[in-house]
Amino acid sequence: MLFIKNTLKAHLSKQVLPVVLLVSTFTISFGVVAETPEEQGLAISKEAKNRDKGWQDNSANMRMVLRNKQGEESVREIVTKTLEVENDGDKALTIFNQPRDVKGTAFLSFSHPVGPDDQWLYLPALKRVKRISSSNKSGPFMGTEFSFEDLSSFEVEKYTYKYIGDETLNGLDNFVVEQYPVDENSGYTRRIVWLDKDEYRIQKTDFYDRKNSLLKTLTFQDYQQYLSKYWRANKAEMINHQTGKSTTLEWTNYAFKTGLQDADFNRNALKRAK
Amino acid sequence: MGSRFFDFINKHPIWVIVTSLLFAFLVASGAQNLVFKGDYRVFFGDENPELIAFESMQNVYSKTDNVAFVVAPKDGNVFSPEHLESLKVLTKASWQIPYSTRVDSVTNFQHTYAEEDDMTVEKLVLSTGNLSDADLAKIKQVAVNEPLLVNKTVSPSGHVSVVNVTVQLPGIDVGLEVPEVAKSAREIKEIYLAQNPDAEVYLSGMVMMNTSFTESALEDSATLVPLMFLIVVVVIGVLLRTIAGTFATVVIIIMSIATTMGVAGWTGFYLTGPSSSAPTMILTLAVADCIHVLTSMFYEMRQGASKEDAIKRSLKVNLQPIFLTSVTTAIGFLSMNFSDSPPFRDLGNLVALGVMLAFVFSVTVFPAMLRVLPIRVKVDDGSKVSNMSKLSDFVVSKRRVLLPTMALAILSTSIFLPQNELDDDFVKYFDETVDFRNAADFMQDNISGMALIEVSVETGESSGINNPKYLQTVADFTDWLRQQPEVDHVNTITDTLMRLNKNMHGDDAAWYKLPDDQALSAQYLLLYEMSLPYGLDLNNQLNVDKSASKISVTLKNITSNEMLYLEDSINKWFANNGRGYNAVVASPSVMFAHIGQRSIYSMLIGTTLALLLISLLLGIALKSWRYGLISLIPNLVPAAVGFGIWGLFYGYVGLGLSVVVGMTLGIVVDDTVHFLSKYLRARREKDLDAIDAVHYAFDNVGRALIVTTFVLAAGFAVLAQSSFALNADMGLLTAMTIVIALVVDFFFLPPLLIWLDKKSGSGQHAKNDSVGDAQVTLTQVK
Structure with missing residues (x-):
C-alpha cells in the first residue's frame, strides 16, 4: 500500500518489504478473507509497501506553500534525493533552496523503523556539518503542517494495523486502515488511511493527536505512474483542523534510478550537495 | 388609560x-x-480595535488561551526526583485536556547542548529513575538560568513550577468548550493531588478565568436571587403587613x-x-x-x-x-x-x-x-406620620445649618472623585471566594502575574526576522522590557538564537550572543525547528514567512492605567529605537486596559443624553423649567458623592462602574420626582409657602421614599455580595448612590428649595396658576 510515506518517502527514503509476506498479500488482493481486522490491515499495508519496492533511488523537487488563518502565505523549496535501503529505513538527502537564507543547507538522514534516526545537517553559513541527536520527529517540518514523521519513509514495522472497512473516495474503491504508531515519541495516537484497491495509493489520511482528536487531514491529487510501476502524486494538501493552517506540497522533476550511490549519502557528500 | x-x-x-x-x-x-457565554471576549464588541488587533495576531501566530497548573511541592523543592517524576506525569496527562495543542513544563523543556560537532535536543528531564544529586543540581541550574523558563515556568528559587497548557478552542460552542476544558483540568488536578499529597496545585489561566465567569453567575443566581426574594418578602411583609x-x-x-x-x-x-x-x-x-x-x-x-x-x-x-x-x-x-x-x-x-x-x-x-x-x-385612627413630621420639623428648623453643612459635605466628598484610578485587572473581577482568583494571586505571589502583553514586531519582508539588524532591535527591546519593574518574564526568539549560537560553538559561553549573519540565524532556526517535538514548535512566536516575530511579555497584575502607560512606553520605544520596524501591541490585558477608558468616555455621552432626556421629562412633568433645572442638583449630586466616597475608600473605576452614573440617574430621579411634585403641588394647588410645602412633601412621600430606598438599596447591596466583582462593585456603588440620593433629597434639597424660593420672591408660585402636580401635567402632555 502506498502510504503517505510512500509518496513522500519516494523523496526522502525508500522502503524494503520482506518478501515473505507476498503470499498473504496475494490472498488479500483476491479478496479471500479469513483473517482478523488486524491481520487484514497488516496485509494491506504490506501489499502497498511491496508494490512500491525496487525503485532503487529517486529525486524530485518539492515546493511547499504554507498558509495561516490570516491568509498569509509562504513558500519553501527543497530538493530530495532518496536511496532505497534493504532491511532498514531509507537514506535521504534534503537540500534546501528557499527561503534564500537557508539555500545550500543540506540534511541527511538514515531512517530506522524503530529508534531514533541518524541525522546530520550541513550549515553553509557555519561551513560545518553538525550531527543532530534528537528523537523528536513530531514537530513541524520547516514550519509546515507536515511533521518530519509525516515525511519520513514508510516502514511496515512502524505501526500496528487494523482494517476498518471499505469506502468510495474520489470515485475509487478504498481500503480504510487504521495505523497505530509503535514509537512513543510519535505525535499521533492513530492515523486512518484510505488506499484505493486498484493501485494501493493513499488517497487520504486523517491524523489523530495524542488525545485522539482529529488533528490534520492529508489528501493526494494527480497521481502519475513512473517506470510503469511507481505511483507518485503531484500534489498533496495538509489541513490542520485545530489551527486552521494548511500546507500544500507540489512535486516536479521526478526521476527514478538516477544512479545515486551509497557514497552520495554521507557526511562529506552533504557539503557538496546541491 | x-x-x-x-x-x-x-x-x-x-x-x-x-x-x-x-x-x-x-x-x-x-x-x-438563553445560553451563558463564559468567555472574556464577550466584553468586547466586534468593532473593538484592540480585539481586532488581538484576533489578527492570534490568526498569524497561534491562540493563547491556556490552563496553568501552578504546582507547589510542600518541601519547597521542585527539583527532587519524586516531584520531577510527578511533573512528568502531569505534563503527559495535560496532553489529554480537550483542545490542548501545546504543553510547556520544566520537564518537557527542549534542552539543547553540544558535544563537539554533535548537537543534542532533548527533554530537560528524561527519566527520573536514577537521578544523582549532581544530575538534579544540573537540571535545576539549567532551568533557573534559562530565560525561557525562569519566572514563567519555574520560580527563581525553584520552589514552584507551572505546567502551562495552551488550548485551541474551536469556538463552535464556547459555552460548552470552556467548561469541558475546565472539568478535564480539575480532574487531572484531583488525580495529581491524590497521587502527590505533598504538593499543592492551583488552576489558573484564561480558560479557568472564563469558566469562573459562568460559575460566578450561576452561583449568584442560586444565592443572590433567592436572598433578594427573601428580603422583598420580609420588607413588604413587615412594613406593609x-x-x-x-x-x-x-x-x-x-x-x-x-x-x-x-x-x-x-x-x-x-x-x-x-x-x-x-x-x-x-x-x-x-x-x-x-x-x-x-x-x-x-x-x-x-x-x-x-x-x-x-x-x-x-x-x-x-x-x-x-x-x-x-x-x-x-x-x-x-x-x-x-x-x-x-x-x-x-x-x-x-x-x-x-x-x-x-x-x-x-x-x-x-x-x-x-x-x-x-x-x-x-x-386607621389617623394618628401616624408623626415621625415624618419630626423629620420635616428638624430639616426646616435647621435649614440654615443644613444647607452649608450639606453643601460642604457634598463638595468635600466629591473632591475625591479624581482619586479613582482606571483599573480593569480581570483577575480582580473575582473576589477571594473564587478559586481562580486565589490561583492567580498565588501565582502572582510565587512566580508571575497573569497579565500579558504580546508585541508582534514586523519587518514586512520574508525571512526578515533573521536579519541581524532586526534581531538586535528585538534583543534591545527585550533588554529594555526586562528593566521595567512590572515585567516578570519576556519570551523572545533572540534568547533561543543566542543559545543555539552558543550550542553551535561547542557550548562556549562567549558565543552566547546573536548570530551576526542572516543566513546563520536562518540555518540555526531551521536546525532547531526540525528537532522539536509536536506542540513545542516556534509557530507561536514566528509567522509563516518569518517576516515577523512575537515577543510575549508576562507582567505583574497591574492596573489599567499602568498597562496603558506601558503600552504607550512600548510604542515610544519603537518610535525612538525601533530602526523602522513596525510593532503591534495586543493581548487580552491590553484589551481590558482600554475598555474601561473607552467605556467611561462613551458613557459620558450616554449619561449626558439620559440626563438631558430625563431633565426634559421632569421639566415637562413639573411644568417648570426652573424646577427642571433645580432637579439636576439632587439628580447629579448622589453620583458625584458616591464616586467621591468610592475614590476615598476604593480608588479604582473600570468597565463595571462606568455605567453606574447612567444607571443610578434613572433610579434616583424617582425620589426627586416624588418630592418635587408634592412640593410644587403644595405651592401651586394649596398655595403654601416654601416651608409649609416642604412639610407637606415630607408628610406625603417621606415614608414611601424611605421604604423604596430601603428596598432598592437592599437589592443592590445583595448584588454587592456577588463573587463577580464587576457586578458586586456596581451593586455596592449603586446602593450607596441610592442612599445618598435620599439623604440629599431629605436634607439638602428642602433647605435649598426654601432658600431659592425665598430669594426669588415668594410670589413665584402665584405666577403659576395651573392646578395639579406632575401627574396631571403629564396627562395633559400626552
Missing part, C-alpha cells in the same frame, strides 16, 4: 390574571434559548423577570457576567411599583374605602407617577447602550425592558390579583 380600564380589571380580574399569566408563560418559554400583597408582589416580580428573560431568549441574547445580574436588578426595581400601588390602596382602605374602590383610586393616583419613574429608570438603563462593552448594553436593555414590563404588570395583573385575594386592613 382611563378609569374604564380599571373598571375592567375590577370586574374581570380572573380574565386579566389568566390572560397575563398565559402571555407571560408563552414569552418566558423563550428563556430556554400583608400576606396577600406580598404574594402578589412576588408573582409580579417573577412575571417581570421571566418575561424579560423570555424576550431575551427569543431575540437571541446570550447571558454574560454583567447581564446575568439583570434578574436581581429587575427584581429590585419592580418592587417599587408594587409598593406604591399597595401603599396607596391600604391608605384608602384605612380611610374606610372598599377594596374595589381602594384599588381603583390607588391606580388612578399612581398610574402616572409610576409610569414616569419607570420611563426615567428605563432611560437611565438605556444609556448603557453607549457602553463599549456588549454585556453592559445587554444588561441596560434587559433591565429597561424588565422595568417597563413590571410597570405594565403592576397596573394590570397586580390589581387584578389584589382584587381576588383576601385582604383586610384595619381602619
Whole structure:
C-alpha cells in the first residue's frame, strides 16, 4: 500500500518489504478473507509497501506553500534525493533552496523503523556539518503542517494495523486502515488511511493527536505512474483542523534510478550537495 | 388609560390574571434559548480595535488561551526526583485536556547542548529513575538560568513550577468548550493531588478565568436571587403587613423577570457576567411599583374605602407617577447602550425592558390579583406620620445649618472623585471566594502575574526576522522590557538564537550572543525547528514567512492605567529605537486596559443624553423649567458623592462602574420626582409657602421614599455580595448612590428649595396658576 510515506518517502527514503509476506498479500488482493481486522490491515499495508519496492533511488523537487488563518502565505523549496535501503529505513538527502537564507543547507538522514534516526545537517553559513541527536520527529517540518514523521519513509514495522472497512473516495474503491504508531515519541495516537484497491495509493489520511482528536487531514491529487510501476502524486494538501493552517506540497522533476550511490549519502557528500 | 380600564380589571380580574399569566408563560418559554457565554471576549464588541488587533495576531501566530497548573511541592523543592517524576506525569496527562495543542513544563523543556560537532535536543528531564544529586543540581541550574523558563515556568528559587497548557478552542460552542476544558483540568488536578499529597496545585489561566465567569453567575443566581426574594418578602411583609400583597408582589416580580428573560431568549441574547445580574436588578426595581400601588390602596382602605374602590383610586393616583419613574429608570438603563462593552448594553436593555414590563404588570395583573385575594386592613385612627413630621420639623428648623453643612459635605466628598484610578485587572473581577482568583494571586505571589502583553514586531519582508539588524532591535527591546519593574518574564526568539549560537560553538559561553549573519540565524532556526517535538514548535512566536516575530511579555497584575502607560512606553520605544520596524501591541490585558477608558468616555455621552432626556421629562412633568433645572442638583449630586466616597475608600473605576452614573440617574430621579411634585403641588394647588410645602412633601412621600430606598438599596447591596466583582462593585456603588440620593433629597434639597424660593420672591408660585402636580401635567402632555 502506498502510504503517505510512500509518496513522500519516494523523496526522502525508500522502503524494503520482506518478501515473505507476498503470499498473504496475494490472498488479500483476491479478496479471500479469513483473517482478523488486524491481520487484514497488516496485509494491506504490506501489499502497498511491496508494490512500491525496487525503485532503487529517486529525486524530485518539492515546493511547499504554507498558509495561516490570516491568509498569509509562504513558500519553501527543497530538493530530495532518496536511496532505497534493504532491511532498514531509507537514506535521504534534503537540500534546501528557499527561503534564500537557508539555500545550500543540506540534511541527511538514515531512517530506522524503530529508534531514533541518524541525522546530520550541513550549515553553509557555519561551513560545518553538525550531527543532530534528537528523537523528536513530531514537530513541524520547516514550519509546515507536515511533521518530519509525516515525511519520513514508510516502514511496515512502524505501526500496528487494523482494517476498518471499505469506502468510495474520489470515485475509487478504498481500503480504510487504521495505523497505530509503535514509537512513543510519535505525535499521533492513530492515523486512518484510505488506499484505493486498484493501485494501493493513499488517497487520504486523517491524523489523530495524542488525545485522539482529529488533528490534520492529508489528501493526494494527480497521481502519475513512473517506470510503469511507481505511483507518485503531484500534489498533496495538509489541513490542520485545530489551527486552521494548511500546507500544500507540489512535486516536479521526478526521476527514478538516477544512479545515486551509497557514497552520495554521507557526511562529506552533504557539503557538496546541491 | 382611563378609569374604564380599571373598571375592567375590577370586574374581570380572573380574565386579566389568566390572560397575563398565559402571555407571560408563552414569552418566558423563550428563556430556554438563553445560553451563558463564559468567555472574556464577550466584553468586547466586534468593532473593538484592540480585539481586532488581538484576533489578527492570534490568526498569524497561534491562540493563547491556556490552563496553568501552578504546582507547589510542600518541601519547597521542585527539583527532587519524586516531584520531577510527578511533573512528568502531569505534563503527559495535560496532553489529554480537550483542545490542548501545546504543553510547556520544566520537564518537557527542549534542552539543547553540544558535544563537539554533535548537537543534542532533548527533554530537560528524561527519566527520573536514577537521578544523582549532581544530575538534579544540573537540571535545576539549567532551568533557573534559562530565560525561557525562569519566572514563567519555574520560580527563581525553584520552589514552584507551572505546567502551562495552551488550548485551541474551536469556538463552535464556547459555552460548552470552556467548561469541558475546565472539568478535564480539575480532574487531572484531583488525580495529581491524590497521587502527590505533598504538593499543592492551583488552576489558573484564561480558560479557568472564563469558566469562573459562568460559575460566578450561576452561583449568584442560586444565592443572590433567592436572598433578594427573601428580603422583598420580609420588607413588604413587615412594613406593609400583608400576606396577600406580598404574594402578589412576588408573582409580579417573577412575571417581570421571566418575561424579560423570555424576550431575551427569543431575540437571541446570550447571558454574560454583567447581564446575568439583570434578574436581581429587575427584581429590585419592580418592587417599587408594587409598593406604591399597595401603599396607596391600604391608605384608602384605612380611610374606610372598599377594596374595589381602594384599588381603583390607588391606580388612578399612581398610574402616572409610576409610569414616569419607570420611563426615567428605563432611560437611565438605556444609556448603557453607549457602553463599549456588549454585556453592559445587554444588561441596560434587559433591565429597561424588565422595568417597563413590571410597570405594565403592576397596573394590570397586580390589581387584578389584589382584587381576588383576601385582604383586610384595619381602619386607621389617623394618628401616624408623626415621625415624618419630626423629620420635616428638624430639616426646616435647621435649614440654615443644613444647607452649608450639606453643601460642604457634598463638595468635600466629591473632591475625591479624581482619586479613582482606571483599573480593569480581570483577575480582580473575582473576589477571594473564587478559586481562580486565589490561583492567580498565588501565582502572582510565587512566580508571575497573569497579565500579558504580546508585541508582534514586523519587518514586512520574508525571512526578515533573521536579519541581524532586526534581531538586535528585538534583543534591545527585550533588554529594555526586562528593566521595567512590572515585567516578570519576556519570551523572545533572540534568547533561543543566542543559545543555539552558543550550542553551535561547542557550548562556549562567549558565543552566547546573536548570530551576526542572516543566513546563520536562518540555518540555526531551521536546525532547531526540525528537532522539536509536536506542540513545542516556534509557530507561536514566528509567522509563516518569518517576516515577523512575537515577543510575549508576562507582567505583574497591574492596573489599567499602568498597562496603558506601558503600552504607550512600548510604542515610544519603537518610535525612538525601533530602526523602522513596525510593532503591534495586543493581548487580552491590553484589551481590558482600554475598555474601561473607552467605556467611561462613551458613557459620558450616554449619561449626558439620559440626563438631558430625563431633565426634559421632569421639566415637562413639573411644568417648570426652573424646577427642571433645580432637579439636576439632587439628580447629579448622589453620583458625584458616591464616586467621591468610592475614590476615598476604593480608588479604582473600570468597565463595571462606568455605567453606574447612567444607571443610578434613572433610579434616583424617582425620589426627586416624588418630592418635587408634592412640593410644587403644595405651592401651586394649596398655595403654601416654601416651608409649609416642604412639610407637606415630607408628610406625603417621606415614608414611601424611605421604604423604596430601603428596598432598592437592599437589592443592590445583595448584588454587592456577588463573587463577580464587576457586578458586586456596581451593586455596592449603586446602593450607596441610592442612599445618598435620599439623604440629599431629605436634607439638602428642602433647605435649598426654601432658600431659592425665598430669594426669588415668594410670589413665584402665584405666577403659576395651573392646578395639579406632575401627574396631571403629564396627562395633559400626552
